[in-house]
Amino acid sequence: MTRITLFAGLFFFLTTNKSYACDCEYQGSFIKMTQYSSLVAYVKVTKYLTFNDINNIRTPMSMEVEIIEVYKGKETRKTITVWGDIGNLCRPYLSQFKEGQYFVIAFYSGNYGGSHPDEKDSDYAIGNCGAFWLTADFEKATATGDIDSKDRTSTTLSLANL
Secondary structure, three states, X not given: OHXXXXXXXXXXXXXXXXXXXXXXXXXXXXXXXXXXXXXXXXXXXXXEEEEEEEOOEEEEEEEEEEEEEEEEOOXXXXXXXXXXXXXXXXXXXXXXXXXXXXXXXXXXXXXXXXXXXXXXXXXXXXXXXXXXXXXXXXXXXXXXXXXXXXXXXXEEEEOOOO
C-alpha cells in the first residue's frame, strides 16, 4: 500500500508540476509597461551567454546587450546581462532577440523570482505580460510595436519622439 501511495503522489507531483507555467493577461502597451520598469533603454543584442535545452532545442537563457541610450533609470555600465524564460517565469524566450538586432526594452531588475542560479541582482529581466519591448531600426532611428495603443496596434515612432 505504501508503494501505491508513493507512486500516486509522485505521479500527481509530476503531472501537476507542468501547470505552473506562466499564464498572464496582456497588461498593456509599451508606455504603460515603462511605468513599472526600473530601466528603459535602447540596446543592441551583442551575444547570447548561456543556454539550456528546452524540448531538445538549444535555447538561450541569458544574453549580453550593449546600452546605446538610457531613457529611464540609472545604469552606467556599457553592457548588461539579461535573463530570459525557462518555461514558467512570464519572461520571453531570448531566442526572439537576435544577436545584432536593436530594441527599446523596459527591464526589471534581475533576480525577481530567483529562477536562474547565476542571475544576479545587478542583472536584468524582461516581462512578457505586456509590450515590454519595441523593435528598433538603427539606420532609420525608429521603434516599432505596441507603443501606446488600447488594442495592441503596432505603430512606428522615431526614437527622438519616444
